[in-house]
Amino acid sequence: MGLVMVFTTLSDSSDYMETTMTTPSKKPSAAMDLSDLDKKFNPNVIIPAKIKAALAKLGEGAMTSLDFQRESGVTTMQLSQFADQFESFIVTVRDSGRPKVLWCGTEAFAKKVKERLGV
Secondary structure, X not given: OOOOEEEEEEOOOOOXXXXXXXXXXXXXXXXXXXXXXXXXXXXXXXXXXXHHHHHHHHOOOEEEHHHHHHHHOOOHHHHHHHHHHHHHHEEEEEEOOEEEEEEEOOHHHHHHHHHHXXX
């Protein structure tokens, strides 16, 4: 549904108000649709987009979770909240007996890392 503007004028010659409704043919250049609003304000859209951009930068490479969090520009909590959407890019390895999470740039590279490290 488009934007509807209502103009009301008072006429000196009568006791009624005249109302004119117009619908602009196109939205103003600064107007945002739902997609624009999502990209600007919806964390459920913004955070996965930041993660995807960081994964694309990695390409055929991997980073520890902390480094990846810094690279993607999201908080540790945000990264953990959305990690399930990117499960196929994540490899958990053991480093001195402690688990470490690696983020891989592609699903294919994550698979190679899992095979190489026997995870």
